[in-house]
Amino acid sequence: MNKKPVVYILASxxxxxxxxxxxxxxxxxxxxxxxxxxxxFSHKYQVHNLVHYERFDSMTTAIKREKQLKKWRRTWKEQLIKENNPQWLDLYDSLL
Known part of the structure; x- marks a missing residue:
């Protein structure tokens, strides 16, 4: 997983x-x-908790997904997070 393209969402x-x-x-x-x-942005607003991530086979596909998510309304992003991480746990430790 270490060198696979990933789109991620961090939360404060x-x-x-x-x-x-x-x-x-x-x-x-x-x-x-x-x-x-x-x-x-992430430093200014102290956005450090990994609450969602998606792996991709190519960086091109990952970048397309990132751009898509950035255009989404906040409620849509919240729903995406809740589908796989309903308690909004910080997933960073699970990666180690």
Missing amino acids: ANKRVLYVGVTSQLVTRIWQHRNNLVGG
Whole structure:
């Protein structure tokens, strides 16, 4: 899984802020977010909890999905998260 394209959603501790991203190294990227090594939005709003991710066979497909999710309404993103992670648990530890 370490080098597979992945689209992920991070949530802030209070679940008010969501962040959608794409990477080919999920564990490393989430570790960077959690340790505030990624500047910008996720650092500013302290969006560190991995609440959803989807694996893909190609980066092109993953990027298309990321763009799609970024256009979604918040309620749609919340429903997607709840389908696979109803308690909004931080999934980072399950990756290790």
